[in-house]
Amino acid sequence: MIIMETNQIMIFSGAILLIATFGIVTRRGFADWLGAYRYQSIVLAAVTALIAYVTGIWEIYIAAGLTLVIKSIIIPKVLLYVTRNLEIEFKVETNPYVSLRASVIISAFLVALSYFLTQQIPFKSDQIVSTYLPISIALFLIGLFVIVNRRSALNQVVGLLIIENGLFLFTLTLTHGVSLIIEMGIFADILIGIIISSILLLRISRTFDSLDVGKLQNLRDD
Amino acid sequence: MLWDPHWLTIMISNLALFQIPILLFLVGALSGLLSRNSRLARPMTFVPAMIGSIFTIIFSIDIITGTSLKLTIPHMLPFFNVEIFVDGISAFFILIIGIVSFAVSLYSIGYSKEYETKKRISIFGFLFNIFILSMILVVSSNNAFYFLIFWELMSLVSFFLVIYDHDKEENLKSGITYLVMTHFGTALIFVSFLLGYIQTGSFSFDSLRESSASFPWLVKNLVFVFAFIGFGVKAGIVPLHTWLPHAHPSAPSNVSALMSAVMIKMGIYGMVRTVFDFSGFGASPDFAWWGVLMVAVGSISSVSGVLYAVIERDIKRALAYSSIENIGIILIGLGLSVIFAAYHLVALSVLAFIASMYHTINHAIFKGLLFMGAGSVVYATHSKNIEDLGGIIKQMPWTTLLFLIGAASIVGLPPFNGFVSEWLTLQAFLSSYQIPSAILQISIAFAILPFALTIGIASATFVRLFGITFLSRARNRHALNIKEVPRSMIIGMAVLAAACILLGILASLGISLISSAFHLPSQPSSPLDGIMLQNNAKNAVHLSMPFVLILFSAMAVGAFGFIRTIGGKTGKTTYGTWDCGVGNLNEKMEYTATSLSQPIRAVFKVFFKPHNITSKELFVSTNQYLIKSIKFNSITKNIFEESLYQPIISSTLRVLDKIRRIQTGKINSYLLYIMITAVLLLLFVRLSH
Amino acid sequence: MELADIFSGSNRAILALLLTPAMGAVLVTVARQKRISEIVTISTAFLILIQVFFIVSKIISEKTITAFGNTFYIDSFGAIILLPISIVGLVSAMYSVNYMGRQYDNGMIDMKHITRYYQGLNVFLLTMLIVPIANNMGIMWVTVEATTLVSVLLIMLYFKQNAIESAWKYLIIATVGLSFALIGITFFYYANINVENSSDAMNWTEMMHNSKLFDPNLVKIAFIFILIGFGTKAGLAPMHTWLPDAHSEAPTPVSALLSGVLLNCAFYCIVRFHIISSSTIGPAFSSQLLIILAVISVGIAAASIYFQKDMKRMLAFSSVEHMGVISLGIGFGGLLGVYGALLQIINHAIVKPMMFFASGTITQKYETKAISKITGLIKVMPATGVLFLIGGLALVGMPPFNIFLSEFLILGAGLKSGQFLATSLVIIFLVITFAVFLRHVIRMVFGNPFPEIKKGSMGRLAIIPVAILGSLVFILGVYIPEQLQTLVHNASAIINQGGST
């Protein structure tokens, strides 16, 4: 009986996670999507805690805590800090390749795709996997799509972040956090990656005085 | 045989005989490289090369008359052992290499003097020695892998020699063309060997020899086709010849001599190996088409080669084109031999084979001689354009005489060697009626037309080349006040000229050499004998040059005596050439090389597509008839480059241009590629599930 | 584990190997002086080389080494990756002295950069050293990701527009790609714990042990993710797009490391999982994928080289081509193919840095990377010119240089395994590459230099590293020592244990 409920909860939480992701996809301005991301991270932390509760592996609580701390507090702080003295127009996604409205639809397609792709994977009737695996893949694909779609370098970072959340959920789902050291390593890598990319952002904005990756086309072969 | 070198092998085993020349060439290379001092450099590089060549000749003759040499050095590299196997076939080609390289290295002592001032002679000597060495190793290696290594080494070194004057842009261009085309050829050879490897599971030629007979029909044909095209590139068959007329003139003349005389024969070597040694050429009519292909390609090569040669103004390029022609003749012989063998006409096959090999060694000799002669002309006049030359005979009598001998031989005049090989080839043609297949008979009968045409045009070519270059009077300052080339160069040429006459008069010497090298069923006879072909029941054909010479001298004596007796002694007065009473003929009024070949251009306008540009300069524009000066320019097209190579190259480049544009510089598109690839692959797996 | 057995046998060796570059980085940071950092880096690289040689000889004798439980695991295959890392590491450390020294003297960079550069170099070496010896796939992934970050930092050394642009592209694309790889790894892990839930299910040895029982579909999907992921890092088309930018904009010694070593490390990861997947579902699947990507890579490289205007970009694209050839060899499989691929890994790791060093010297001499502006090298700087020519000839697979052998083996394997279409396509592409690549090289080496270029070489330190590699290029072309042969042989046995096509 209780299992039933947890199932529903899990599916429900997954849905919320997806909605949060759509929220990020639709956000145009930097502050907006950062907020959305913070919201998504909190949901993710909750999901992590849920998984910890279901599997009863205590390390995962640590992971959840870390997620909460790093993703919903540190990373937004870092980003805000490094981009504090960027002009505002750099921070807004002016014209993505696909309009944000259409991109929501595409994201929906991607969710469907991920469900379609993950069907052949044997779940061994593992409720967690069967619930969160497609969602994590979907997060991953959506994040990828966001990077592809956006023109502003700053707004490509958000794609990275979504991908990273997807990865986190994915590894958590499949490994049940057994290899926590590695999770830590992944965290560290992502964190450094974000920092480096934001340093790069500064460099770009200084040398190209724009964050439009369309400007980054000196190195090409035609 | 007349000369029997076994007295030598009593002292030295043939392995040592093989190692000595290699060591000598290496010594020559290194000492050349180390000798900073230019005056010493020339002897230090070329003298070892000469001695090495002598030993090479001895070695090859020893192999031909004795037993073949085989040795293996394992474990240098994984999978491949260094396998050396020198049998008669290799020895025959090694002999060619030895003879020519001896003459050329002798010649080079004098010739390379002019490079002392401008260039690093030491590098040249190094490359020169390595070049000869690589050719020797190519023919003696018995393993596909090492064969290709030496083959590519040969190409590489010759490439460096071609671009030795890399200050000139066109030399670089021709060098690159050469390197690329020869590499293309190598790729095909590689594929052909690999096909063999797939069948046998070993890269050693032995396995090909043993088991190639059991290959499937298709594989045999593929092996042949790939090898034929691949080696054909090096041999310069039309239409894969385009590198040759550019590369050979660009190289220094002594190198062009080596390349044209010896290196392109490596292609012939490869074909002989592939067709007659392995690839399981079963003597059955389903392989007759190999021969037909060879004859067809040979005919095309010979005719188009000689047609380009006859209108060419650059003396070295004309010689290069004539190399293409002669390769064609050699191929015709080989092809006939294959056809005859396919129908079990052993005797005829042997005849055609002998003819072709005879022409191979002949061409090596006289083309080496001619290129050295051209080199001497360039050495003296610093001009390759025959329109600038003329009257050289007066200042350079020796070069002229030797070049004339070369020309007479290549045209195929009795009593020089060219005549013998062409005579043999024609005899093979004349015997073609014994093939039991009407369609083949007729097609071969039609193939004699291009062959005969080739012989005809060849004589025109060399009349023009020799006459314009050496005779009458100097056409401009290039040919004025020049002097005869150094003695070493003349001796170098004289060696080959002597060989021309020797092989022309003592024909059966050459024939018995060939037949003992290739173990052919024909009894070696005393070199003074004539050739006797009992190629059909009715009557035998004879050719005995010594007797012809006797008749010659008899006629000469008789005629002279007769004329003197009735005519008595009469005086000679020298006077100006008849000028129709106008007076002061000058070099401007001489017939030029271009106008000399004008009728030929007109007759073969289909091939040359000539068009003339005449630009007049008038005194007054209103009056067309008062012409101050008139400029005439006759241009011929190269149909192969224009209608075959240009389209291929341009279309390839267009495709490449399309492909490389994916590097747009947009990070978004880059990520899109990744995404698409991932999704496609995943869908593929999912749907295949 | 006990403190005692940390310092026991193999653990000590591994620990020493990893501590050397770490100490180097620390010392450089402490010293903050040009001369000292140079000496420190060279000596660390040298020590690494020696230790690697010890380890490799140990591997040759006893096949495998494990350390710290099963966290570290070296077999012949890993050893083959280790060798180039150590060699190229040392040589580029030596080359850096001259190259960065000149940049410093020209005032392009200041002391801060120098320190940062040498720190980066040491850490870079450290991360790359961990990749082929890590048994735990998670650690492997983390270190690969770390290499990306370090190399991005090294590329960002200058404030030049192009450097920043390429760094950005490199960072984003590589990170995205590696996240694919992580998914793949996790899938494999999942497949493993589905079979048997053990604590070190993340270890390659464990996976290999259970691989027969894995779920085929899972393995297929997993391998695709792995291929895309590490393929991006290894520069397989069409994920190669970051490579020409990053490799051409990095400081030359770093370009050498990126092209010569880092690509191998990434490809090493692919092969590890190729082994597992072929033991699960047979090699056909992964081989086909490898071959497809390989053919695309070689073709795109051939196309891009012809129109190339920038010397270093040209070299980068030739790296794409060679990675293609390597994966072709693995894809064709069989003793010949794998053997050839492994030799190709070593050979490419020797030739490409050589070319990059030479091109760096040339760039500093001519003050341009534009191919059209560089002519007559042989007259301006004979030694470098000749070495550059040798490298170019080796790169296009001209005997008697080393790459000829490996490409010969690979193509042979191709025909033997019946992949006629792929082989013939690749042969065509290789001939095209030969033509277009050599055309550029020959035009650069020969001909007449522009009058404003004054003759004279760039000092001994610029030539020695190139000469060392050049001699290796020639030697390995004509003679391969017995030990190396056995090593490569064992490695190919390991790769083929999944069975071959």
Added chain:
Amino acid sequence: MPSIAEIVIGIVQSLFIIAFSPLMVGIMNKTKARTQKRIGSSVFQPYYDIIKLVRKDEVISDQSSWIFRSSPWINFVAIGTAVFFIPVFLSYSPFGLVGDILLVIGLFALARFFTMLAGLDVSSSFGGFGVSRDMMMSMLLEPALFLTIFVVSLTYGGSNISGIVAASANSSLVSHPQLLFAMIAMFVITLGETGRLPFGNSSTHLELTMIHEAMVLEYSGKSLALIEWSSAIKQLILLSLIINIFVPWGISSSVSAPLLTAGLLVFIVKVSLLAISIAFLESRVARWRLFRLPDLIAMAIASSMIGVVFFYL
């Protein structure tokens, strides 16, 4: 090995050709003169010319070299040597053991090679255009001749003239239709090789009509005599080849006085008839334009090609 008698006969018949050849030229000139309603010079005029010429001093161009001086001799010797392989009134020549018809062609080529060089050696435009025209002609005539020979030797087996003539002596044209085509070709070739109309007119020195003469324009005295004579010999060789290959009847097949004399007489009659007919033809046709001549030769080539096909049918 041939008997002494045969060898003697062989030498005799070759000397006969050499001696008899100027008379042929005389006969032809006489015929032409007659057809043109002229008395014309005596048939022995060529002999007088030769004797006169050999007595005269020579004038040699100061531009010329030893090539120019030696060329007439080489010419004469080469063609004179070729004579030895031609059966005249004995159906085989003992010198068939030395060479065959290909050697004859080779010797002709040798002669022509040096004539051309001599033409170029004196730096006059006459020599130049003479050579360039002769180049074109010979370049085409040589293959034509080869093909004709090919047909003949296919028919009679082998390229040994003695064998051919012997074989043809006891067979007839009718049984070998391909020989008709060969004969047409051979006839055209003969006209071309001897520079007869419509190819060239040996009796003028207009620069438009000259081909052969232009090359030898500079010659005088002994050299000129040799050149005239050797061209006469060449002409007779070709004529006797036509006769002995295609209409060999009457030729003696063995060494016996009556047969030989009969053979000799028949030969003289046949060859004179042929010469006269050629002369008649020459007075009928006009000279063709230079660039139409290749068509004529092509016709010859084509007809021998048809001959080949006929042989195999």
